[in-house]
Amino acid sequence: MSRLGLHRTLEDMRAQVAAWKADGLRVGLVPTMGALHAGHLSLVDAIAKNADKIIVSIFVNPTQFAAHEDLSTYPRQEATDLAALETTPADAVFAPTVQEMYPQGFTTGISMAGPALGLESETRPHFFGGVALIVLKLLTQTQTDVAIFGEKDYQQLMVIRRMVADLNLPVEIMAGAIQREADGLAMSSRNVYLDAEQRKIAAQLNVILHQLGNHRASAEVAEAEAKRALLEAGFTEVEYACIRDAETLGVPDANTRARRALIVARLGETRLLDNSPAV
Ligand code: AMP
Numbered sequence: 001m002s003r004l005g006l007h008r009t010l011e012d013m014r015a016q017v018a019a020w021k022a023d024g025l026r027v028g029l030v031p032t033m034g035a036l037h038a039g040h041l042s043l044v045d046a047i048a049k050n051a052d053k054i055i056v057s058i059f060v061n062p063t064q065f066a067a068h069e070d071l072s073t074y075p076r077q078e079a080t081d082l083a084a085l086e087t088t089p090a091d092a093v094f095a096p097t098v099q100e101m102y103p104q105g106f107t108t109g110i111s112m113a114g115p116a117l118g119l120e121s122e123t124r125p126h127f128f129g130g131v132a133l134i135v136l137k138l139l140t141q142t143q144t145d146v147a148i149f150g151e152k153d154y155q156q157l158m159v160i161r162r163m164v165a166d167l168n169l170p171v172e173i174m175a176g177a178i179q180r181e182a183d184g185l186a187m188s189s190r191n192v193y194l195d196a197e198q199r200k201i202a203a204q205l206n207v208i209l210h211q212l213g214n215h216r217a218s219a220e221v222a223e224a225e226a227k228r229a230l231l232e233a234g235f236t237e238v239e240y241a242c243i244r245d246a247e248t249l250g251v252p253d254a255n256t257r258a259r260r261a262l263i264v265a266r267l268g269e270t271r272l273l274d275n276s277p278a279v
Pocket of ligand 1: 032039042149180186187
């Protein structure tokens with residue numbers, strides 16, 4: 001018998017949260033698209049220190065994929081995911097259908113500027129609209145007290161923090177550290193797309209990211225150098241390799257308090273993201 005409660009509808013999920021809250025318990029949410037790896041599971045462990053009950057949501061969100069992207073082939077493995085979660089402090093899984101989250105005739109959207117501009121939006125203009133929409137729905141529907149997002153998707157974390165502040169949502173947003181393979185490659189559900197040769201090249205991403213983040217030259221020189229190094233390492237395309245203000249994600253200026261190095265490079269069809277603090 002599974003220890004985890006499995007909820008497919010918003011009504012069912014809300015009822016569970018209401019029951020926990022009636023008992024005075026603090027409820028946490030870990031939003032994911034499934035195909036869980038140790039990076040996701042680390043978020044469950046991290047939020048456990050700050051919540052009495054933990055929900056992990058598993059939902060491959062169609063509105064954050066463009067027509068040409070990998071929505072239909074995105075790895076889906078619910079039974080394996082549920083088994084993995086049995087070994088964590090998670091208490092419930094929320095795995096709704098697309099119809100449940102996007103009722104027939106759905107038309108509402110969210111448009112954001114600020115940290116949602118540039119970087120990911122350059123090549124994926126639909127992306128943060130879809131992410132903000134599903135996260136807003138998950139947060140308002142589950143009414144959890146706290147939610148956690150990985151620094152792996154750093155721009156996403158900043159977009160969500162901005163949205164939660166802008167809309168005065170009564171939820172605490174936590175950040176989870178990036179979990180990596182032994183050779184430094186950031187864990188990702190999309191790493192399964194890499195063949196053996198690409199997997200070797202992929203390990204260079206983190207090495208070059210650290211060089212970018214610790215570069216003492218001007219940002220322009222450091223960024224050009226990182227692009228050159230990535231192509232030389234065998235990446236097929238560099239979407240961006242840059243130093244940004246860690247909070248606004250704009251180009252650093254006199255108000256910048258902390259900086260972040262961010263890279264997205266492609267190996268064939270696979271997009272790899274990584275980021276780290278920068279000097
Ligand atoms: P996803 O299933 O890709 O939407 O990711 C769900 C959550 O897990 C997001 O908050 C991600 O930032 C986070 N995540 C993904 N990979 C990692 C990782 N390697 N380390 C830490 N968090 C991660």
